[in-house]
Amino acid sequence: MEHQRRDTRLDLYHDRYAARAFGMKESAVRALFAVANRPEVVSLAGGMPNIADLPLDMVADALSDMIQSPAGPKALQYGSGQGEPMLREQICEVMAEEGIRAHPDDVTVTVGSQQGLDLITRIFCDPGDVVLAEAPSYVGALSTFASYQAEVVHVEMDDDGLVPERLREAVLTLTARGKKVKFLYTIPNYNNPSGITMSLERRKQVLEIARETGLLIVEDNPYGLLDLEGERLPAIRSMENDQVLYMGSFSKTFSPGFRVGWVLAPHAVREKLVLAQESATLSPPTFSQYAVSTYLKVHDWRHQIVVFRDMYRERRDAMLKALTEYMPAGSSWTHPKGGFFVWLTLPAGIDSQAMLPRAVTNRVAYTPGTAFYADDLGARNIRLSYCYPTPERIREGVRRLGEVLNRESQLNRTFGIHPGAHAVHNVESNSPHPDQA
Numbered sequence: 001m002e003h004q005r006r007d008t009r010l011d012l013y014h015d016r017y018a019a020r021a022f023g024m025k026e027s028a029v030r031a032l033f034a035v036a037n038r039p040e041v042v043s044l045a046g047g048m049p050n051i052a053d054l055p056l057d058m059v060a061d062a063l064s065d066m067i068q069s070p071a072g073p074k075a076l077q078y079g080s081g082q083g084e085p086m087l088r089e090q091i092c093e094v095m096a097e098e099g100i101r102a103h104p105d106d107v108t109v110t111v112g113s114q115q116g117l118d119l120i121t122r123i124f125c126d127p128g129d130v131v132l133a134e135a136p137s138y139v140g141a142l143s144t145f146a147s148y149q150a151e152v153v154h155v156e157m158d159d160d161g162l163v164p165e166r167l168r169e170a171v172l173t174l175t176a177r178g179k180k181v182k183f184l185y186t187i188p189n190y191n192n193p194s195g196i197t198m199s200l201e202r203r204k205q206v207l208e209i210a211r212e213t214g215l216l217i218v219e220d221n222p223y224g225l226l227d228l229e230g231e232r233l234p235a236i237r238s239m240e241n242d243q244v245l246y247m248g249s250f251s252k253t254f255s256p257g258f259r260v261g262w263v264l265a266p267h268a269v270r271e272k273l274v275l276a277q278e279s280a281t282l283s284p285p286t287f288s289q290y291a292v293s294t295y296l297k298v299h300d301w302r303h304q305i306v307v308f309r310d311m312y313r314e315r316r317d318a319m320l321k322a323l324t325e326y327m328p329a330g331s332s333w334t335h336p337k338g339g340f341f342v343w344l345t346l347p348a349g350i351d352s353q354a355m356l357p358r359a360v361t362n363r364v365a366y367t368p369g370t371a372f373y374a375d376d377l378g379a380r381n382i383r384l385s386y387c388y389p390t391p392e393r394i395r396e397g398v399r400r401l402g403e404v405l406n407r408e409s410q411l412n413r414t415f416g417i418h419p420g421a422h423a424v425h426n427v428e429s430n431s432p433h434p435d436q437a
């Protein structure tokens, strides 16, 4: 007999949830996901890496050989809570590409770097503790912080990344108010969503402030090897061992499907991370770890990253060129030197969230800027991803976006400015978060 599903829109469990469940928000694009993913819509919304250039036959052969080798039974068993020793050694080789000298004992393997964020927040944050984050910052990190009821305070960025004076001010002001500032969360390379890179000078200044004030830095670096201009800056972790927790991932340089990332942490923190990992998963997935380890062993992964870089560079260039051609006067955008994203600031009076359904009707999707703030700023901003669509589709998507923006501007000229469109946030000229004023 067919099982009858009795759907109700009422949440009968509402009174039973833990307080932290109320901090979890649905993403702005999720509601439009089904429509935004129709083939006729150009989606500049998601951050999916493009794995079309991966040699899938090589991956299939390598995995099949691995399963039939003596490693096979181990790959199908429970493993260590810290992660497989072989992979942790290889992870140290990957980090060496960004100037980091590390010991495999200090590495904890995680289920993507997203789980690294979860474990770090779990061991450091009580409800009400403060996490400092760039303005804007990665939506997945903001939702992790919210789910542990941490309070996010944004710190201003400009074209060179975090503004050191604002960071110092935030730490001092919040501490004087009795707040516990647990760490600074930063994405120094090709920030998601802004595409901005923290300059070398700024990295040193941020580190200086951290040392001065005892601030812990959580450095999230999934895009570091995807530099598009031949210039790679040293990781903050390469300049300081004790005060930095570093997170890496194979999602953008190999495949997100295996869900393998890692945290490099000082010894004492590493011990806590492993305990947290054991209570979360017993052990991170052994099969995925063997798969990634095999890939790193049998494939020229450094060359594969060069192939990815060439592909992403072409897409970034297509997007920047199309923006110059199709964006109306009054808009501006960042020029990323790597990674996946461009941050667009719209002409005054246009609300990116309110405009989204009209954009999707015009067959283009994007992520509204408000997703990247814990405090509802970013209404005049849009994150555009160039990672997934082909250069031709990117160009067409930006052209369609230009049409929608021109129509919105026309409406504003006729009827006046949308009342919700005042929360401007331009990374080049933002005002401090009220909490830091």
Ligand SMILES: Cc1ncc(COP(=O)(O)O)c(C=O)c1O
Pocket: 047, 111, 112, 113, 114, 115, 138, 140, 187, 192, 220, 222, 248, 249, 250, 251, 256, 260, 261
């Ligand atoms: C800045 C940043 N951190 C972490 C992640 C999570 O990546 P994963 O869990 O796939 O390693 C992402 C994914 O887009 C990201 O952009």
